Amino acid sequence: MKDLMLELSKNPFLLAPMAGITDSAYRSFMREMGAGILTTELVSAKGLNFASEKTRRIMSFTDEQQPVGVQLFGEGPEELAKAAEYVEEMGAHFVDLNFGCPVPKVVKKMAGSAVLKDMRLLSEILSTVKKSINIPLTIKVRTGWDQNQRNTDQVTQIAYDEGVSWVSIHGRTRSQGYTGLSDWDYISWVKSVSKLPIIGNGDLVTPELAVERLKNSNCDAVMIGRGALKNPWIFYQAMQLLNKEEKDYAGLSLMDVITKLEKHLSQFHPEKIVVLQLKKFSSWFSAGYPESAAFRQSIFQIKSQPMVLDAIQTYFQQVDLNQGLKTSNKPFLMGGHG
Numbered sequence: 001m002k003d004l005m006l007e008l009s010k011n012p013f014l015l016a017p018m019a020g021i022t023d024s025a026y027r028s029f030m031r032e033m034g035a036g037i038l039t040t041e042l043v044s045a046k047g048l049n050f051a052s053e054k055t056r057r058i059m060s061f062t063d064e065q066q067p068v069g070v071q072l073f074g075e076g077p078e079e080l081a082k083a084a085e086y087v088e089e090m091g092a093h094f095v096d097l098n099f100g101c102p103v104p105k106v107v108k109k110m111a112g113s114a115v116l117k118d119m120r121l122l123s124e125i126l127s128t129v130k131k132s133i134n135i136p137l138t139i140k141v142r143t144g145w146d147q148n149q150r151n152t153d154q155v156t157q158i159a160y161d162e163g164v165s166w167v168s169i170h171g172r173t174r175s176q177g178y179t180g181l182s183d184w185d186y187i188s189w190v191k192s193v194s195k196l197p198i199i200g201n202g203d204l205v206t207p208e209l210a211v212e213r214l215k216n217s218n219c220d221a222v223m224i225g226r227g228a229l230k231n232p233w234i235f236y237q238a239m240q241l242l243n244k245e246e247k248d249y250a251g252l253s254l255m256d257v258i259t260k261l262e263k264h265l266s267q268f269h270p271e272k273i274v275v276l277q278l279k280k281f282s283s284w285f286s287a288g289y290p291e292s293a294a295f296r297q298s299i300f301q302i303k304s305q306p307m308v309l310d311a312i313q314t315y316f317q318q319v320d321l322n323q324g325l326k327t328s329n330k331p332f333l334m335g336g337h338g
């Protein structure tokens with residue numbers, strides 16, 4: 001098995017988990033597009049424990065995606081520990097626990113970000129899950145429940161005491177939802193007082209920003225979510241900037257990117273889903289380019305895979321590829337599970 005920390009240092013640009021988006025097909029695509037360590041979207045521990053086919057499908061991954069972690073959410077130590085054992089049995093590289101999900105249905109059951117309000121529960125969960133597995137355990141958190149209860153320093157200390165391998169921090173509180181901005185000063189401060197590797201996350205929409213935040217925050221790595229949905233080259237670009245390499249972004253055009261995406265989608269999904277996903281992803285890729293609204297509107301009227309590809313080709317051929325770095329900063333996908 002690869003050394004997780006070595007992998008983190010080799011490529012410090014990780015794909016952030018996004019429910020309904022970062023499925024197995026998308027993760028394979030992102031690995032090909034240069035993303036570092038991958039994590040599944042949040043997976044219900046209860047679903048796994050009840051052997052739900054749907055839940056098992058959500059957590060599925062391939063060997064090519066390794067090192068890949070499975071992110072779990074659930075109610076209490078025992079439920080999470082049982083699911084974590086299953087995740088290990090299935091060959092995942094690590095287990096990640098979600099303590100960031102702000103969704104009311106989840107926090108009502110003292111899962112997701114609700115755990116950030118109860119340090120005893122956090123310790124109990126971490127110690128029980130840690131004992132149940134031999135693979136690394138990581139956690140992903142928000143900065144706290146609300147502005148008056150920001151406690152990632154405390155959370156990180158507990159995680160360290162319980163043998164967790166790293167803490168990923170989305171720099172918003174639970175109450176903030178997706179409003180405001182990720183607080184990178186706070187993330188940097190946590191990093192400066194933490195004994196654990198820290199992965200910073202939030203609003204990294206350009207490769208420049210990803211590299212700047214990585215350096216200035218002193219974080220061990222950064223995670224990119226929505227930025228990759230607008231700019232699928234972001235991981236390549238960030239790596240090249242970090243290594244001070246000449247710009248070439250692997251010589252890919254947007255159409256090349258779509259072709260790669262289609263290949264991965266077709267490996268995992270039936271045609272109907274491939275068509276839907278192509279529409280969704282190409283709409284996101286088009287954000288910030290000229291005439292993107294008209295493109296989005298037209299593409300959703302089309303039904304067949306060849307015609308969708310045709311429309312995508314026609315649109316992206318017109319796009320000036322040099323604009324790849326200039327993705328817009330407008331609010332994008334203001335909701336999610338972490």
Ligand SMILES: Cc1cc2nc3c(=O)[nH]c(=O)nc-3n(C[C@H](O)[C@H](O)[C@H](O)COP(=O)(O)O)c2cc1C
Pocket residue numbers: 016017018019020021040041042071098100101140170201202203204223224225226227333334335336337338
């Ligand atoms: C649609 C969507 C779904 C998300 N699902 C998850 C999830 O399953 N688990 C998780 O930890 N975070 C989830 N998140 C949060 C992201 O991982 C990330 O923390 C957040 O989007 C901020 O990073 P970004 O600005 O790079 O997108 C989700 C975010 C979005 C937009």
